[in-house]
Amino acid sequence: MHxxxxxxxxxxxxxxxxxxxxxxxxxxxxxxTQSWDFHRPWGKRQxxxxxxxxxxxxxxxxxxxADLVANLTYLELExxxxxxxxxxxxxxxDYEANLALLQTEADSDLLTGAPALQITESGIGDQLSVWQxxxxxxxxxxxxxxxTAEISAYPVDGGFLIYRATMQIQGRDSSFTLPxxxxxxxxxxxxxxxxxxxxxxxxxAPVIQHFLKDVAGGHYAGFPRIGxxxxxxxxxxxxxxxxxxxxxTGGVYITExxxxxxxxxxxxxxxxxxxRVDDFAVDQDGNFDDAAYGKIPVAHLFNVHxxxxxxxxxxxxxxxxxxSLDATLEHRAPESYVSDPYIIDRRxxxxxxxxxxxxxxxxxxxxxxxxxxxxxxxxxxIYWDRFxxxxxxxxxxxxxxxxxxxxxxxxxxxxxxxHLLVTKINGVALQSxxxxxxxLEKPVDGFHKIEFEEDPxxxxxxxxxxxKTERQVQMQYRLPALKxxx
Amino acid sequence: MIRPIWLAAASLLVVHxxxxxxxxxxxSLCRINNTAQEFNYRVPWLPGQxxxxxxxxxxxxKDRLMTNAHVVSNAKLLTVEKENDxxxxxxxxxxxxxxxxxxxxKVEDPDFWKDTKPLDLGPVPEIESSVTVYGYPIGGERMSxxxxxxxxxxxxxxxxxxxxxxxxxxxxxxxxxxxSGGPVMQQGKVVGVAFxxxxxxxxxxxxxxIPTPVIGHFLKDIEDGHYDRYMDLSIxxxxxxxxxxxxxxxxxxxxxxxxxxxxxxxxxxxxxxRAGDVLLKIDGLxxxxxxxxxxxxxxxxxxxxxxxxxxxxxxKFDVWRDKKPVTEEVTFDRAWPYTHQATSYEPPKYVVFxxxxxxxxxxxxxxxxxxxxxxxxHSFAHFIEEEMYKERDEVIVLTALLPDPINTxxxxxxxxxVHKVNGTAIRNMKELAAAFAKQADEYVIEFESHGRxxxxxxxxxxxxxxxxxxxxxxxxxxxxxxxATTEAR
Numbered sequence: 009m010h011x012x013x014x015x016x017x018x019x020x021x022x023x024x025x026x027x028x029x030x031x032x033x034x035x036x037x038x039x040x041t042q043s044w045d046f047h048r049p050w051g052k053r054q055x056x057x058x059x060x061x062x063x064x065x066x067x068x069x070x071x072x073x074a075d076l077v078a079n080l081t082y083l084e085l086e087x088x089x090x091x092x093x094x095x096x097x098x099x100x101x102d103y104e105a106n107l108a109l110l111q112t113e114a115d116s117d118l119l120t121g122a123p124a125l126q127i128t129e130s131g132i133g134d135q136l137s138v139w140q141x142x143x144x145x146x147x148x149x150x151x152x153x154x155x156t157a158e159i160s161a162y163p164v165d166g167g168f169l170i171y172r173a174t175m176q177i178q179g180r181d182s183s184f185t186l187p188x189x190x191x192x193x194x195x196x197x198x199x200x201x202x203x204x205x206x207x208x209x210x211x212x213a214p215v216i217q218h219f220l221k222d223v224a225g226g227h228y229a230g231f232p233r234i235g236x237x238x239x240x241x242x243x244x245x246x247x248x249x250x251x252x253x254x255x256x257t258g259g260v261y262i263t264e265x266x267x268x269x270x271x272x273x274x275x276x277x278x279x280x281x282x283x284r285v286d287d288f289a290v291d292q293d294g295n296f297d298d299a300a301y302g303k304i305p306v307a308h309l310f311n312v313h314x315x316x317x318x319x320x321x322x323x324x325x326x327x328x329x330x331x332s333l334d335a336t337l338e339h340r341a342p343e344s345y346v347s348d349p350y351i352i353d354r355r356x357x358x359x360x361x362x363x364x365x366x367x368x369x370x371x372x373x374x375x376x377x378x379x380x381x382x383x384x385x386x387x388x389x390i391y392w393d394r395f396x397x398x399x400x401x402x403x404x405x406x407x408x409x410x411x412x413x414x415x416x417x418x419x420x421x422x423x424x425x426x427h428l429l430v431t432k433i434n435g436v437a438l439q440s441x442x443x444x445x446x447x448l449e450k451p452v453d454g455f456h457k458i459e460f461e462e463d464p465x466x467x468x469x470x471x472x473x474x475x476k477t478e479r480q481v482q483m484q485y486r487l488p489a490l491k492x493x494x
Numbered sequence: 495m496i497r498p499i500w501l502a503a504a505s506l507l508v509v510h511x512x513x514x515x516x517x518x519x520x521x522s523l524c525r526i527n528n529t530a531q532e533f534n535y536r537v538p539w540l541p542g543q544x545x546x547x548x549x550x551x552x553x554x555x556k557d558r559l560m561t562n563a564h565v566v567s568n569a570k571l572l573t574v575e576k577e578n579d580x581x582x583x584x585x586x587x588x589x590x591x592x593x594x595x596x597x598x599x600k601v602e603d604p605d606f607w608k609d610t611k612p613l614d615l616g617p618v619p620e621i622e623s624s625v626t627v628y629g630y631p632i633g634g635e636r637m638s639x640x641x642x643x644x645x646x647x648x649x650x651x652x653x654x655x656x657x658x659x660x661x662x663x664x665x666x667x668x669x670x671x672x673x674s675g676g677p678v679m680q681q682g683k684v685v686g687v688a689f690x691x692x693x694x695x696x697x698x699x700x701x702x703x704i705p706t707p708v709i710g711h712f713l714k715d716i717e718d719g720h721y722d723r724y725m726d727l728s729i730x731x732x733x734x735x736x737x738x739x740x741x742x743x744x745x746x747x748x749x750x751x752x753x754x755x756x757x758x759x760x761x762x763x764x765x766x767x768r769a770g771d772v773l774l775k776i777d778g779l780x781x782x783x784x785x786x787x788x789x790x791x792x793x794x795x796x797x798x799x800x801x802x803x804x805x806x807x808x809x810k811f812d813v814w815r816d817k818k819p820v821t822e823e824v825t826f827d828r829a830w831p832y833t834h835q836a837t838s839y840e841p842p843k844y845v846v847f848x849x850x851x852x853x854x855x856x857x858x859x860x861x862x863x864x865x866x867x868x869x870x871x872h873s874f875a876h877f878i879e880e881e882m883y884k885e886r887d888e889v890i891v892l893t894a895l896l897p898d899p900i901n902t903x904x905x906x907x908x909x910x911x912v913h914k915v916n917g918t919a920i921r922n923m924k925e926l927a928a929a930f931a932k933q934a935d936e937y938v939i940e941f942e943s944h945g946r947x948x949x950x951x952x953x954x955x956x957x958x959x960x961x962x963x964x965x966x967x968x969x970x971x972x973x974x975x976x977x978a979t980t981e982a983r
Contacts, residue, residue, distance in 0.1 A: 263944070278945055463756055
């Protein structure tokens with residue numbers, strides 16, 4: 009409360025200056041988000057409000073990280089000087105590339121006069137500036153050199169290009185997302201900062217341009233993925249084993265091709281040696297020579313140089329023989345994984361039957377165990393998530409599991425059961441949670457037979473009693489619903 | 495200061511232990527000093543660090559001592575001392591049972607046995623009855639006596655092996671390091687062997703002793719000159735408390751019967767019991783729906799019936815199968831073979847090949863290396879449940895690389911689990927060593943879920959072998975267990 013009063017007082021002071029001073033290309037972004045509680049899938053957690061700085065782009069649009077607006081409930085933009093706020097909405101968000109585009113209501117003039125930022129790529133050694141705002145609306149600029157361009161992990165999954173810079177960013181209000189500028193042009197959005205090493209990880213211009221171009225196309229398709237894993241071929245024994253001729257200096261050994269991926273559809277196989285992607289030679293470590301960033305992984309070609317629907321040519325060696333494969337790039341939707349890598353802006357699906365809570369495994373469920381989820385979540389669930397492409401290549405489509413039991417008179421003796429993989433209900437093999445209501449329609453001899461992968465293997469519920477106690481469970485535990493399957 | 499406390503304790507003792515007062519018990523008690531050598535799982539060819547400690551032993555028969563297995567584990571030299579004798583006598587381990595933390599020792603010198611007196615075993619003491627603990631806690635030179643009451647009789651994990659649970663008695667007398675192996679007495683008879691306590695902020699005055707059914711089991715097992723280990727049903731069970739569950743199985747609402755959930759193919763019950771069976775009686779004793787049976791007036795876990803068996807014994811089950819009663823007889827023809835989850839006191843097995851260190855996964859390995867590959871931990875935790883033993887006896891992990899030009903590009907295989915060598919599936923360390931010993935131009939090693947194989951050329955191996963041995967002082971390239979060691983190639 010103290011802080012608000014202070015800001016209001018400042019706003020009065022600033023109003024006189026702002027009219028004469030040049031308008032800034034940034035805006036404060038106030039975001040309230042509320043995520044679903046995957047461990048109590050019928051409810052949302054408490055709302056969380058964060059403040060950030062957005063970069064103003066042409067067309068009165070504002071760029072921030074997608075992390076900021078995940079599970080959005082309310083969004084507004086605020087004058088840099090503070091004070092005036094207008095509601096805003098989300099144009100598009102890509103949680104994989106961690107970028108989101110915002111816009112004000114059509115009739116708002118909040119951004120009028122704010123010069124739109126142009127976008128520019130940067131090179132190693134360039135002096136980058138991070139823009140923050142003081143409470144009075146003045147720009148606080150922190151400079152530091154760009155040290156690295158590399159492929160690195162993004163919050164949800166996978167890797168994209170990042171810029172890394174060394175700079176000493178100060179703590180300020182509204183710093184969740186910050187624009188990074190090079191010579192007056194936007195070159196990135198700050199994604200994470202480590203105060204100890206003073207390393208700033210920045211979502212770079214090429215990823216931003218890809219995102220904006222995709223949005224401008226009308227139908228947002230996302231960043232494509234090729235769908236293979238590889239091993240370097242520096243080991244001379246492996247090169248000999250893979251029959252790579254001496255004339256070929258580069259190439260990577262394909263160790264896995266994901267089912268139904270663009271790589272699989274193109275005919276790429278485990279054991280192939282990938283030596284060229286389009287016009288770029290693939291070296292022994294899986295890098296190509298990028299004109300701007302030097303040696304970086306070829307994944308950057310598929311993910312960022314190309315768009316969904318593009319064709320790429322793969323030159324390979326199979327048992328020493330050269331072959332040419334054409335792949336059509338696709339985006340892989342999180343829902344298409346056995347265990348969704350992220351579930352954002354979507355409700356978790358669940359079915360409660362006789363007090364047994366059935367859910368589908370997702371990494372989101374695991375991450376709800378907290379920052380140290382890799383230690384705290386059940387080991388088997390982590391294992392299934394991690395090795396899903398290997399373990400569940402032949403199904404099921406989703407892993408239905410009993411997360412825990414809400415004790416009722418019908419579940420006496422079952423209270424302790426948790427995190428068990430449900431394989432069948434009433435003899436029906438489950439491909440996903442969608443199969444559960446159908447399976448429950450056909451009890452066997454008046455009982456629901458529920459089968460698990462692990463002990464106790466089989467339990468039974470009285471079908472009539474389960475139906476009768478449904479309302480009791482709902483009242484007793486004040487549940488808004490007993491299932492959500494959309 | 496020692497003397498008055500000693501007397502005070504003694505005067506209390508007289509009340510209950512008229513037949514074995516403090517002067518009497520001295521004839522049966524000794525202090526054991528163990529100079530142990532711990533195994534080195536990171537450098538398994540090294541003999542390991544010297545360590546050890548002291549504990550308590552007691553005369554169990556004319557010329558034999560009893561103590562805990564953990565007091566004498568990994569011993570290189572054992573000495574025993576009696577209270578009123580300055581001499582240190584050399585002792586040797588005759589039998590050691592890591593699964594129930596008991597050991598029997600021999601002392602060759604007849605002088606040691608002069609004026610000693612064996613202690614008799616008593617029954618399982620009653621809850622709330624008093625017991626007296628004798629021993630040499632915190633390494634003291636003189637005997638110490640503490641007194642407590644029996645707080646609880648229960649099944650509990652024995653910390654020495656981690657994997658095994660047996661009957662265990664909780665007492666409220668302090669049991670400290672050094673007490674281990676000492677007798678707990680009541681009415682002049684041994685009713686337990688002090689062996690573990692609960693420390694820290696969690697609990698106070700909680701000590702545990704091994705009760706006489708377990709001691710007696712050990713003594714009977716070794717009568718034939720060989721310790722066979724505990725017999726185990728090795729089945730998964732689930733209590734039948736839910737009424738719908740009971741009705742679905744056609745059982746009356748009488749709180750009887752335990753569901754069988756898993757019968758692994760390595761279990762002694764394989765082919766006799768099936769998943770889905772309901773166990774109604776074991777050796778004629780009714781099994782309650784929570785898995786308890788009534789033995790000697792105490793409610794105990796059904797497992798206690800199997801615990802009291804020996805190799806070759808049989809157990810009879812009354813089974814409810816497909817809604818009909820049947821009987822099945824199970825013979826305990828072998829102890830459970832897969833003990834990787836128990837702490838190992840055997841020298842570590844390993845093979846060094848091309849500078850790569852291969853070791854079988856067990857608890858010691860898991861505790862030594864902080865593995866990050868979740869597959870390694872998964873195979874440790876679920877080896878039995880997922881019946882991985884159908885494909886292999888041992889999970890072999892590439893734990894370390896001794897850097898050399900031959901393996902400089904092989905770092906990605908660290909923590910890999912060996913699957914095949916030159917196309918042949920590898921079940922255990924012996925097969926791995928044999929596959930490496932077999933002449934071939936190249937060795938193609940495949941790892942679990944690793945998309946590329948590891949390949950060595952024979953010529954490279956030959957030139958690297960001595961270089962690696964000398965540079966890293968690899969004293970021996972492999973150890974495959976206690977049987978005759980054969981050098982690779």
